[in-house]
Amino acid sequence: LDEIRNRMQGQQKHIEDTKKIVLETYRCFKVMLETFGSCKTDKEEATPLPLYQRIYNKVASWIRPGLFLFSAVLILCSASIFLNVRLVERMQQLQDNDMKYRYLLMQGQADGETFDMLENKFKWQRDNGFIRSLTDSVMDFEYRIQKQAEALERARLLNEQAEQLKKEADKLGKP
Known part of the structure; x- marks a missing residue:
């Protein structure tokens, strides 16, 4: 109890x-x-906001750090892809122009028919097989020219050495 x-x-x-x-x-x-x-x-009477302030408030409310970061990364990636595509196209054009110039140097002449043929094959009706064979022939020509230049340089150096030795022999022979 x-x-x-x-x-x-x-x-x-x-x-x-x-x-x-x-x-x-x-x-x-x-x-x-x-x-x-x-x-x-x-409660006081609220004054209406100007149009730019209302737009700013709307946009500011939409932008959150995550959304802003995602948008910024998306814009950067898009710009990077666009610029890389443009860069690749420009590099291809520069390589083509370089190859055309080297071909004209190899030919030793530059007439309208050659220009027309090169522009047609490189630009208007691109023929990759022709471009590869042209590149190979130009590189082979440049390789042969380089070897020939090296041989001429060696011959020149040997001639200089021979003349120098001849002068020394003449000095030794005439006391």
């Missing part, structure tokens, strides 16, 4: 504590409502 009485007293104490908490919460809630109500009654 004492145990039941102790439990009842404990429950009554908990009920009183709960009442205090509820009353305090109600009082805080009532103060909050009064505060909000006073703000509502003191």
Whole structure:
């Protein structure tokens, strides 16, 4: 019986504590409502924003760091791809022009018919087989010219050495 009485007293104490908490919460809630109500009654007339400010606010609300970063990366990648494609096209054009120039040097002449044939094969009706064979023939010609130039240079150096040795022999022979 004492145990039941102790439990009842404990429950009554908990009920009183709960009442205090509820009353305090109600009082805080009532103060909050009064505060909000006073703000509502003191509402000022809002002035309309200019068009540029409304657009700025709209755009600023859309831009989040993740969206902004994604957009920036997407724009950078697109620009990079576009510029790389343009660079590849330009490099191809420069290589073609270089090969045409080297072919004309190999031929030793530059007439209208040769120009027309080269422009036709390189630009208007691109013929990759012709371009490969032309490149191979030009590179072979340049290789042969380089070897010939090296042989001529060696011959010139040998002649210079021979003349120098001849002069030294003449000096030694005439005391």
